[in-house]
Amino acid sequence: MSGEDAPAQQQNAEEQKNQETKKPAEEPKAETKPDSPPATAATEAAAAPAAEEKAPEEETFTYRSLVLTGYGGYDKVKLQVKKGKPALKAGEVMVRVKMCGLNFADLMARQGLYDRLPSPPVTPGMECSGIIEAVGEEVTDRKVGDKVLVLNRSGLWQEVAVVPATHTFIMPEGMSFEEAAALPVNYITAYMMLFDFGHLRPNQSVLVHMAAGGVGIAATQLCRTVSDVTVFGTASASKHEVITEGGVNHAIDYRTKDYVEEVRKISPKGLDIVLDPLGGSDTHKGYNLLKPMGKLISYGAANMLSGQKKNLLAVAKTWYHQFSVHSLSLIQGNRSVCGFHLGYLDSETELIAQAMDTILALYRQGKVKPRIDSTFHLEQVGDAMRKMQERNNIGKIVLTTEPMKEEELKKEEAKKDDKKKEDKKKDDKKKDDGKKEEKKKEEKKEEKKEEKKEEKKEEKKEEKKEEKKEEEKKEEPKKAEN
Amino acid sequence: MSGEDAPAQQQNAEEQKNQETKKPAEEPKAETKPDSPPATAATEAAAAPAAEEKAPEEETFTYRSLVLTGYGGYDKVKLQVKKGKPALKAGEVMVRVKMCGLNFADLMARQGLYDRLPSPPVTPGMECSGIIEAVGEEVTDRKVGDKVLVLNRSGLWQEVAVVPATHTFIMPEGMSFEEAAALPVNYITAYMMLFDFGHLRPNQSVLVHMAAGGVGIAATQLCRTVSDVTVFGTASASKHEVITEGGVNHAIDYRTKDYVEEVRKISPKGLDIVLDPLGGSDTHKGYNLLKPMGKLISYGAANMLSGQKKNLLAVAKTWYHQFSVHSLSLIQGNRSVCGFHLGYLDSETELIAQAMDTILALYRQGKVKPRIDSTFHLEQVGDAMRKMQERNNIGKIVLTTEPMKEEELKKEEAKKDDKKKEDKKKDDKKKDDGKKEEKKKEEKKEEKKEEKKEEKKEEKKEEKKEEKKEEEKKEEPKKAEN
Numbered sequence: 001m002s003g004e005d006a007p008a009q010q011q012n013a014e015e016q017k018n019q020e021t022k023k024p025a026e027e028p029k030a031e032t033k034p035d036s037p038p039a040t041a042a043t044e045a046a047a048a049p050a051a052e053e054k055a056p057e058e059e060t061f062t063y064r065s066l067v068l069t070g071y072g073g074y075d076k077v078k079l080q081v082k083k084g085k086p087a088l089k090a091g092e093v094m095v096r097v098k099m100c101g102l103n104f105a106d107l108m109a110r111q112g113l114y115d116r117l118p119s120p121p122v123t124p125g126m127e128c129s130g131i132i133e134a135v136g137e138e139v140t141d142r143k144v145g146d147k148v149l150v151l152n153r154s155g156l157w158q159e160v161a162v163v164p165a166t167h168t169f170i171m172p173e174g175m176s177f178e179e180a181a182a183l184p185v186n187y188i189t190a191y192m193m194l195f196d197f198g199h200l201r202p203n204q205s206v207l208v209h210m211a212a213g214g215v216g217i218a219a220t221q222l223c224r225t226v227s228d229v230t231v232f233g234t235a236s237a238s239k240h241e242v243i244t245e246g247g248v249n250h251a252i253d254y255r256t257k258d259y260v261e262e263v264r265k266i267s268p269k270g271l272d273i274v275l276d277p278l279g280g281s282d283t284h285k286g287y288n289l290l291k292p293m294g295k296l297i298s299y300g301a302a303n304m305l306s307g308q309k310k311n312l313l314a315v316a317k318t319w320y321h322q323f324s325v326h327s328l329s330l331i332q333g334n335r336s337v338c339g340f341h342l343g344y345l346d347s348e349t350e351l352i353a354q355a356m357d358t359i360l361a362l363y364r365q366g367k368v369k370p371r372i373d374s375t376f377h378l379e380q381v382g383d384a385m386r387k388m389q390e391r392n393n394i395g396k397i398v399l400t401t402e403p404m405k406e407e408e409l410k411k412e413e414a415k416k417d418d419k420k421k422e423d424k425k426k427d428d429k430k431k432d433d434g435k436k437e438e439k440k441k442e443e444k445k446e447e448k449k450e451e452k453k454e455e456k457k458e459e460k461k462e463e464k465k466e467e468k469k470e471e472e473k474k475e476e477p478k479k480a481e482n
Numbered sequence: 483m484s485g486e487d488a489p490a491q492q493q494n495a496e497e498q499k500n501q502e503t504k505k506p507a508e509e510p511k512a513e514t515k516p517d518s519p520p521a522t523a524a525t526e527a528a529a530a531p532a533a534e535e536k537a538p539e540e541e542t543f544t545y546r547s548l549v550l551t552g553y554g555g556y557d558k559v560k561l562q563v564k565k566g567k568p569a570l571k572a573g574e575v576m577v578r579v580k581m582c583g584l585n586f587a588d589l590m591a592r593q594g595l596y597d598r599l600p601s602p603p604v605t606p607g608m609e610c611s612g613i614i615e616a617v618g619e620e621v622t623d624r625k626v627g628d629k630v631l632v633l634n635r636s637g638l639w640q641e642v643a644v645v646p647a648t649h650t651f652i653m654p655e656g657m658s659f660e661e662a663a664a665l666p667v668n669y670i671t672a673y674m675m676l677f678d679f680g681h682l683r684p685n686q687s688v689l690v691h692m693a694a695g696g697v698g699i700a701a702t703q704l705c706r707t708v709s710d711v712t713v714f715g716t717a718s719a720s721k722h723e724v725i726t727e728g729g730v731n732h733a734i735d736y737r738t739k740d741y742v743e744e745v746r747k748i749s750p751k752g753l754d755i756v757l758d759p760l761g762g763s764d765t766h767k768g769y770n771l772l773k774p775m776g777k778l779i780s781y782g783a784a785n786m787l788s789g790q791k792k793n794l795l796a797v798a799k800t801w802y803h804q805f806s807v808h809s810l811s812l813i814q815g816n817r818s819v820c821g822f823h824l825g826y827l828d829s830e831t832e833l834i835a836q837a838m839d840t841i842l843a844l845y846r847q848g849k850v851k852p853r854i855d856s857t858f859h860l861e862q863v864g865d866a867m868r869k870m871q872e873r874n875n876i877g878k879i880v881l882t883t884e885p886m887k888e889e890e891l892k893k894e895e896a897k898k899d900d901k902k903k904e905d906k907k908k909d910d911k912k913k914d915d916g917k918k919e920e921k922k923k924e925e926k927k928e929e930k931k932e933e934k935k936e937e938k939k940e941e942k943k944e945e946k947k948e949e950k951k952e953e954e955k956k957e958e959p960k961k962a963e964n
Contacts, residue, residue, distance in 0.1 A: 196681055197681070197775075197818050199677075199679070199681045279810075292827050293674070295818075298809040298810075298812060298813055299813065324808045324809070326804055326806045327758075327761065327765050327780040327821055328821070330819060330820060331780055331821035331822065331826070332823065333821065333826070334827050335820070336818055337807070337818070338812060338817070338818035338819075339809055339814070339815065339817060340816055341816065344813070344815070344816055345816050348774050348775070
């Protein structure tokens with residue numbers, strides 16, 4: 001599958017305006033959609049043209065940009081052309097974007113499940129790599145021509161991005177633009193979880209879910225920087241070879257085996273750190289796997305994602321099984337429960353800069369290296385998202401701003417119609433599945449009652465029931481792959 | 483107050499047996515109550531007497547021991563005489579105890595609120611210092627005459643204690659027995675909380691409640707081993723000078739000021755670490771004070787303690803306001819919530835040994851040093867517990883196994899009757915207070931409803947309401963002091 005579906009439409013600016021902006025149609029030739037408000041103190045370090053010379057450039061300057069036009073399926077992210085050179089405020093830089101990283105939060109955002117992305121229409125994208133094209137006033141440590149990694153709340157999936165200079169980091173010698181776009185979110189996330197919340201030390205054990213994903217691979221590499229750490233990694237069997245080579249000691253196929261049981265076989269006392277991107281009942285399982293002084297670090301709710309549009313059932317289920325813990329239970333278990341999401345940490349520039357410094361040093365020492373799964377053109381963003389959501393990637397999925405060649409583009413267009421039909425079929429199937437799930441409602445009510453009883457004390461018994469739930473959960477991704 | 487109440491009764495062995503043991507009275511002269519079961523492979527390294535020579539020593543060997551005879555007030559801990567030399571199993575050592583440390587868990591245990599102490603009759607005591615008097619088989623790294631610090635689940639408040647050799651640590655040169663008895667529980671607790679769960683680093687900020695208590699002083703000293711850490715410490719005003727000298731940067735009188743407000747004045751963004759020994763509504767407050775990547779570490783429920791006997795209202799209130807958190811709330815806040823209690827960690831000898839090694843190294847470097855508040859005789863254990871519970875100590879309260887001189891003892895006996903009457907008065911007052919609290923029930927029902935609403939999202943508003951609750955709480959310790 002994947003890699004061949006629903007290329008993002010390239011629209012002309014006139015279409016854009018009529019479809020997605022709320023500007024009155026009679027507005028005179030307002031074809032530009034700059035991301036930033038008009039600059040109050042704009043400066044272009046390169047040429048520093050006089051103010052009266054700017055007007056023509058603002059009109060001729062165009063760049064392609066991915067825009068989330070509304071919440072929904074993969075086709076909600078459209079390729080548009082923006083006009084007008086963005087203005088720079090003090091402290092900002094303009095980056096000519098080369099590559100962009102794709103993250104789970106982008107998938108959540110498209111479905112309207114991520115509150116850190118401003119409302120559509122909006123350009124998504126939390127990380128990219130590129131070259132600085134202009135610097136604003138008061139920027140002293142960046143200059144035109146610097147190759148940088150960029151981390152931002154949003155707005156990076158386009159050819160030109162304006163960001164605070166503090167959100168950029170100089171690329172180390174020898175790092176490719178692909179690597180640079182793949183690094184920030186995954187490695188900072190893995191680093192802060194393992195070393196700040198997790199306080200990872202030699203001889204400890206770590207469970208890494210989705211070990212073939214971006215964070216999974218980053219976490220595994222970072223675990224390997226500490227001596228004698230045992231890494232348990234879950235992934236489907238086809239990915240085991242790669243993750244084992246990458247440093248996972250015990251690869252577990254979560255689709256055919258109960259990972260709790262597998263971990264207990266090898267480490268009966270449990271684990272020191274559990275990284276949990278799944279949420280729902282998996283968080284409970286992770287908690288029950290902790291040793292004394294163990295840390296559960298929750299950093300997502302991937303279980304909420306099922307299908308390309310918001311699946312209310314999956315969302316409700318994940319919410320319903322959401323983990324909650326009492327402080328006295330933590331005391332008696334000597335345990336720690338942490339939550340992490342880089343998207344909510346965007347104002348902590350200093351913390352992030354510290355983590356990034358360390359990670360880039362590890363890169364220079366050859367201790368970490370992003371693994372690129374595949375690179376898609378901006379026109380193929382739908383395929384890229386689908387590949388990630390269906391968990392068919394091993395490592396990072398990256399978008400390149402390099403335009404597709406014309407013949408490639410024509411092929412994609414031809415496939416588009418076929419794919420749309422296929423998508424419709426899948427959606428219909430989802431609906432059927434939904435109906436089946438409805439039938440299980442009675443069963444779930446039963447479970448609810450039991451769970452409440454358990455929450456009070458009997459954690460061990462809980463594991464068994466959760467296995468049941470886990471089985472249900474496993475069925476879903478399988479369906480999605482059909 | 484304090485220091486002069488209810489000396490523990492010294493009972494003769496016959497009394498003991500009739501009062502607290504369930505052995506039939508006709509049993510032949512079974513005056514010995516060894517703590518350990520009969521040894522299967524007992525060895526006495528010192529003299530290694532032949533088996534047939536042991537019988538006489540078992541009869542002549544006596545030692546004084548504090549015994550919790552049932553749950554309740556200070557007088558439930560009685561001084562008894564045990565007979566018979568305890569037998570040693572392989573891996574165990576016998577320690578001639580010099581000093582014992584007093585901990586909050588001992589106070590909780592006396593009221594039946596600490597499930598790690600075996601049921602009465604039982605000898606409490608989690609830490610002591612002393613000299614090794616005999617070593618069991620397979621013990622290679624301890625010898626008779628070694629001065630040691632001891633950490634054990636219970637059973638150390640007596641003149642002779644038998645413990646696994648792994649629970650003993652060689653005292654550094656120059657350390658007094660008082661210091662050695664004061665160190666283990668408080669410093670390991672503070673160390674593991676700050677450095678394992680807390681991952682304390684330079685320039686961070688820490689809130690230390692009960693900063694004049696044993697853990698509070700240990701935590702402050704350990705914070706001072708990291709550069710530029712800001713310590714906020716709560717204590718009543720009379721203790722501010724001492725805690726400030728000890729390293730607290732901002733001493734806050736929690737009895738007259740709202741500590742949340744005081745912290746926010748100085749550190750508007752909040753704190754990196756909150757150590758919470760209080761429980762109940764204070765845990766909520768601590769959570770709301772956390773910065774992104776902040777850690778709340780809960781390690782007790784001192785708010786449950788009110789008065790010398792179990793105060794069901796205080797217990798219920800603390801339970802009722804017990805903190806619980808959802809993983810999605812942790813994710814959105816980038817926060818960590820941890821629970822710690824050394825008593826539940828007693829099987830983790832390796833973890834504890836690592837922490838102890840580091841702490842003893844810091845002691846040798848002069849960077850940490852237990853502060854002794856006062857030393858009581860075993861006979862005065864009631865006074866010692868009272869002083870701690872009423873928070874009249876600055877630093878550690880220690881028990882010495884050295885017997886009281888006869889004239890001192892007589893004085894104590896004379897005071898005993900007066901004090902008993904006083905206690906009764908206090909209990910009556912407590913009951914009255916209880917009735918007053920009943921009246922507040924309606925108010926609390928209101929609060930409950932509000933709290934549920936808040937838990938969902940509005941954390942900020944919660945702070946205001948908690949201030950109210952806090953005010954209620956503050957009234958209690960004041961009453962206890964009257």
